[in-house]
Amino acid sequence: MSPETILYIVLAGVVSIALAVFMYGYRSKQTGSLRWVFGILRFITLFSILLLIINPKFKSETYTIEKPKLPVLIDNSASIGELGQKENVSAFLQKLKENNELNDKFDVSYYSFGNDFRESDSLSFDEKNTNISKALTSANELFKNQTAPTIVITDGNQTLGNDYEFSSATFKNPIYPVILGDSIQYTDLKIEQLNTNRYAFLKNQFPVEVILTYSGTSPVNSEFAVAQGAATVYRTNVSFSENETSKTLNFTLNASSVGLQKYSAQILPLADEKNKTNNSKQFAVEVIDQATNVLVVSKITHPDLGALKKAITSNERRTVTFKKPAEAVSVLNDFQLVILYQPDRSFASVFAEIEKLNKNTWTISGLQTDWYFLNGAQDNFNKEASNASEDIQAELNGNYGTFAVENIGFDNFPPLHTEFGALTISVPNEVMLAQTVSGIDNGNPLLATTEINGKRDAIWDGEGFWRWRARSFLETESFQSFDDFIGNLVQYLASNKRRSRLEVSSETFYYNNNPIKISAQYFDKNYVFDNRASLNISVKNTETEKQTVFPMLLRNNYYEVDLNSLPAGEYNYTVSVSNEAVSSSGKFTILDFNVEQQFLNADVPKLRRIAQNTNGKAFFATHGDLLINALVENTNYQNIERSEQKVVPLVDWKYLLALIVLALAAEWFIRKYNGLI
Structure with missing residues (x-):
C-alpha cells in the first residue's frame, strides 16, 4: 500500500471522528450513553463511506512450485x-x-x-x-x-x-523416442504404393502406377500380376538386388464394362518372407459411360479460373473447358453447366443462346463485371452499379437446404473483392453464403442458388476465391475440403434431376483405412430441410447376411453416419426416416487394405534422428x-518457483456497504426505540 493511501485513510479517520464528535459531542441533545452509541455508529458510517471512496489496495504475492511437464x-x-x-x-x-x-x-x-x-x-x-x-x-x-x-x-x-x-x-x-520393435532387416518384397484414377470412361484405358520395393542383400526374381476375378489382366517379371531395391511399373488397363471393377495386384512372395500381407493390394475403378461437362466462359485471365478447374476436375467424372465469349456460343449445347466469369457486353450472344437452350448457369461477378450489362441480360438478380469496391467475407447459412454443405471455415477465409452496392435477387432463392463486412452482415448474398421449372442457376458475387483454396490447404494440409465444396455446388447445378424428399450421397467403393461416410438430406412436404427428423441407415453385408442399423447424426444442414467399424465386403444399405414412408437404397463396397500391416520392424534410424535433432x-x-533414470538425473529439468502478484482491495466493497447499512439501520432502530423519531 502506498504512503499516499495510508495518509488518506488516516485523514478519513480523523475527519470521521471530528464529524462524529461535532454532531454528538457539541450539538446533540442526547445525554449519557446514547451520545456515545450514536457517535460510534456515525463514525463507522462516515469512515466506511470515505473508505469506499478511497478504495485502498495492497499487493498480495503468492509463490507456487511448478514441476516440469512430461x-x-x-x-x-x-x-x-x-x-x-x-x-x-x-x-x-x-x-x-x-x-x-x-x-x-x-x-x-x-x-x-x-x-x-x-x-x-x-x-x-x-x-x-x-x-x-x-x-x-x-x-x-x-x-x-x-x-x-x-x-x-x-x-x-x-x-x-x-x-x-x-x-x-x-x-x-527434447524428444525421447521409445522404440517398439527391432532393427533387424528382414528379406521382404512389397507393394509400396499403387496409384490409379477413381473413375474411368467406358471403352477407354486407365493408367496404373505401382511402386515395388525390396529389402535384402541377395539378387531375387519374382512376378507381378494384376487379376480381375479369375482372369489375369497384366503380368510382368521383376528382379531386385542390393543396389536395385525399387521398381516403378506403369501400365494401362481396359475399361470394358460399366460399373465398379475390382482388381487385385500381387507380387509373388519369396520363400523366406516374414510378412506376406504387404505383397498384395486390392484396388477398384468405377467405369462410367459419360462425364459431367462444364464450360467456363471468360474474357479475362484470373487465378480464380485455375482454382475452379483444379477443384472441379479433382473428381475425374467432371471435365472443364475454357472458351472466350465469341467461341462459346456454338458449343453451349455440349455442356451441362455454363460458368460465366465476370461477364461484360461481349457476353451478349452467350446469354441469348443460354436462354434459348435453357442451360443451367453459374455467374461469378467481381471488379471487372459490367453490371449495367448484366442487370439487363437476365432477370434473376440486379445490383446497383457503382465505381467503388468493397472487401467482403462469407458467413454460412446454417439453414441452407438445397444440398448438403459443410462449413469448411468460411469465416476465416481471406476477403473477396466485389463492387460496392446492394445485390437483389428477384426470384425464389436460397442464400448459401451471406456477405459480411468486419463481421457484420451487410444484407447481401455472396452465393445464392435458384431453381425455376427445373432450371438451376447460381450467383457468386466476389472475386479472389483462389485464396480460399490456398488457405484451406494451409489449415488442413489438403485441398479436399474446398474442392468438395465446389464439386458439390457444380454437381447440383449441372443436374436437372428433380429433387426427392430424401437425398442420399455415397461413394460406390471405399478403402477401409479411409473414412467411410454416407450423408443424407431429408425435406418436409414443402421441400424445406427438416432438422428434427430421425434418420437411420440399415446396412447388410451381402456375403454374411449380417444386418446392422446405425443412427445418422445431424451436421448443420445434413445427416451423416461413419461406417468405419464395418469390415471389408459388399453392402446394401437403406436410409429411412422414422414415422415416415420415405426411404432410399443403394450399395457400396469396402476394399480391404490395412496399411498398418505393411511393416516388418521399427523405423529405428528416423526415431534416432529426431531424438538427436531435438537434443533427446x-x-x-x-x-x-x-x-527413466536419464530423466530423473537430468539437471536441466528442475522445478520452477513462480510468483504471482495481485492487487487486492484492503476491504471488499460488499462488506463496507453491508457495514454502512447495518450502522445506519442500528442508529434508526435505537432512535425509534427511544422515541427520538
Whole structure:
C-alpha cells in the first residue's frame, strides 16, 4: 500500500471522528450513553463511506512450485499389435506410473495418437492410420512455453501426415523416442504404393502406377500380376538386388464394362518372407459411360479460373473447358453447366443462346463485371452499379437446404473483392453464403442458388476465391475440403434431376483405412430441410447376411453416419426416416487394405534422428529403466518457483456497504426505540 493511501485513510479517520464528535459531542441533545452509541455508529458510517471512496489496495504475492511437464505420447495404431509390442507398451507405462522419483519430479500426462491426437484413457491398438507428425506438433503447441521433454512410444512407422523428422526442426522441447520393435532387416518384397484414377470412361484405358520395393542383400526374381476375378489382366517379371531395391511399373488397363471393377495386384512372395500381407493390394475403378461437362466462359485471365478447374476436375467424372465469349456460343449445347466469369457486353450472344437452350448457369461477378450489362441480360438478380469496391467475407447459412454443405471455415477465409452496392435477387432463392463486412452482415448474398421449372442457376458475387483454396490447404494440409465444396455446388447445378424428399450421397467403393461416410438430406412436404427428423441407415453385408442399423447424426444442414467399424465386403444399405414412408437404397463396397500391416520392424534410424535433432535420446522399450533414470538425473529439468502478484482491495466493497447499512439501520432502530423519531 502506498504512503499516499495510508495518509488518506488516516485523514478519513480523523475527519470521521471530528464529524462524529461535532454532531454528538457539541450539538446533540442526547445525554449519557446514547451520545456515545450514536457517535460510534456515525463514525463507522462516515469512515466506511470515505473508505469506499478511497478504495485502498495492497499487493498480495503468492509463490507456487511448478514441476516440469512430461507428456507421454503413445502410438495406438494397429501396427503395434502387428509387431507384437502390446505387452512392451503396457510394461513400460506401468514403470512410468509406479516410479515415485519420476512422478515427484515431473507432472506426467498421457496422450494417445493414431488418426488423431487425444488424451489417453485406454488403449485399443486398432486405429487404422498413424500420424506421428500431428501428435508431435500438437504436443509442441500444448507445451510450447513450458519445460516439457516429450516421450514418444512408437514404432516410427507413419502412414498419414507430414514427415515427422522434418517437422521436428521446430520443436522446442527434447524428444525421447521409445522404440517398439527391432532393427533387424528382414528379406521382404512389397507393394509400396499403387496409384490409379477413381473413375474411368467406358471403352477407354486407365493408367496404373505401382511402386515395388525390396529389402535384402541377395539378387531375387519374382512376378507381378494384376487379376480381375479369375482372369489375369497384366503380368510382368521383376528382379531386385542390393543396389536395385525399387521398381516403378506403369501400365494401362481396359475399361470394358460399366460399373465398379475390382482388381487385385500381387507380387509373388519369396520363400523366406516374414510378412506376406504387404505383397498384395486390392484396388477398384468405377467405369462410367459419360462425364459431367462444364464450360467456363471468360474474357479475362484470373487465378480464380485455375482454382475452379483444379477443384472441379479433382473428381475425374467432371471435365472443364475454357472458351472466350465469341467461341462459346456454338458449343453451349455440349455442356451441362455454363460458368460465366465476370461477364461484360461481349457476353451478349452467350446469354441469348443460354436462354434459348435453357442451360443451367453459374455467374461469378467481381471488379471487372459490367453490371449495367448484366442487370439487363437476365432477370434473376440486379445490383446497383457503382465505381467503388468493397472487401467482403462469407458467413454460412446454417439453414441452407438445397444440398448438403459443410462449413469448411468460411469465416476465416481471406476477403473477396466485389463492387460496392446492394445485390437483389428477384426470384425464389436460397442464400448459401451471406456477405459480411468486419463481421457484420451487410444484407447481401455472396452465393445464392435458384431453381425455376427445373432450371438451376447460381450467383457468386466476389472475386479472389483462389485464396480460399490456398488457405484451406494451409489449415488442413489438403485441398479436399474446398474442392468438395465446389464439386458439390457444380454437381447440383449441372443436374436437372428433380429433387426427392430424401437425398442420399455415397461413394460406390471405399478403402477401409479411409473414412467411410454416407450423408443424407431429408425435406418436409414443402421441400424445406427438416432438422428434427430421425434418420437411420440399415446396412447388410451381402456375403454374411449380417444386418446392422446405425443412427445418422445431424451436421448443420445434413445427416451423416461413419461406417468405419464395418469390415471389408459388399453392402446394401437403406436410409429411412422414422414415422415416415420415405426411404432410399443403394450399395457400396469396402476394399480391404490395412496399411498398418505393411511393416516388418521399427523405423529405428528416423526415431534416432529426431531424438538427436531435438537434443533427446532414443531408447528401446526393453530399456525403459535407462530412460527413466536419464530423466530423473537430468539437471536441466528442475522445478520452477513462480510468483504471482495481485492487487487486492484492503476491504471488499460488499462488506463496507453491508457495514454502512447495518450502522445506519442500528442508529434508526435505537432512535425509534427511544422515541427520538
